[in-house]
């Protein structure tokens with residue numbers, strides 16, 4: 605049986621050695637030594653001035669939005685072609701998502717469609733570096749600047765990526781990462797917000813730790829989204845091996861690319877020039893002789909589990925019906941109903957990847 609993903613794990617003994625200190629210190633959470641160590645390592649790995657760690661990626665994104673202090677009912681322009689967390693993070697801050705269409709070439713937000721969605725209520729743009737394809741950050745940044753908007757990236761798929769010498773963590777006002785077990789780099793559950801402006805540290809700390817600033821000082825109604833020491837220890841271990849993990853993923857992705865590119869009815873994302881990828885996902889778009897749902901079911905029968913990622917569009921979820929449906933984002937609607945992500949993880953065997961390709965090609 606081949607799952608769509610499989611968590612990377614450090615050697616068992618390596619993790620035990622990493623957490624041994626915790627039995628001495630008895631400091632298990634609340635920004636302990638492991639938390640601070642991981643934060644420092646991530647700041648240098650990602651090449652950003654500030655990282656604030658969270659218990660998971662969703663709360664990191666919710667916290668990033670909350671820390672900006674947007675007025676209730678304001679609008680955020682975002683993409684419906686994403687994990688539903690992105691849209692929930694906007695809604696749960698009492699803000700309104702406004703859905704922008706995506707580009708056919710790389711499935712990221714289409715900069716040509718943004719300005720027509722801007723109203724006097726718009727406060728921010730929230731694009732997603734989907735599958736590790738980086739957004740057109742230059743054009744999005746220029747639009748935001750022209751209209752006085754903030755930009756928050758959902759960079760959950762782009763951990764460690766670099767384009768033309770620039771870290772994927774450095775775009776916009778803030779970038780959110782997820783360190784969920786299924787991601788390229790993980791802390792079991794976990795997440796982070798990266799940013800350059802020193803002034804954002806305090807509001808982010810407030811939202812993740814009850815607004816507590818001192819033993820007798822509460823700044824406001826913050827929540828609890830702290831990363832604990834066991835999570836941080838897993839991150840410290842995983843970061844040591846990340847380079848090899850990505851190299852192994854690249855081998856499999858290259859193999860998929862070699863076999864599937866040019867096949868009738870199968871369309872692959874165009875490579876982005878200058879981008880050092882993390883190979884988190886391998887999406888294929890199916891058309892012509894293929895029916896995506898049929899292939900998905902057929903592969904499952906053969907014990908190969910692929911994912912309709914992302915389907916449905918978040919704009920099709922009942923609670924967002926009033927925010928403009930799939931008809932308003934035709935490219936996203938098309939991609940969502942034709943895309944499939946293939947199994948991809950560091951220790952997926954090359955023979956298995958070849959067999960998956962064979963099954964796909966035979967089903968045409």
Ligand SMILES: *Cc1c(COP(=O)(O)O)cnc(C)c1O
Nearest residue numbers: 660661662687689760782783784
């Ligand atoms: C994984 C993911 C999230 C949520 O992160 P969690 O750590 O699972 O809370 C948000 N957005 C995208 C695009 C993701 O892939």
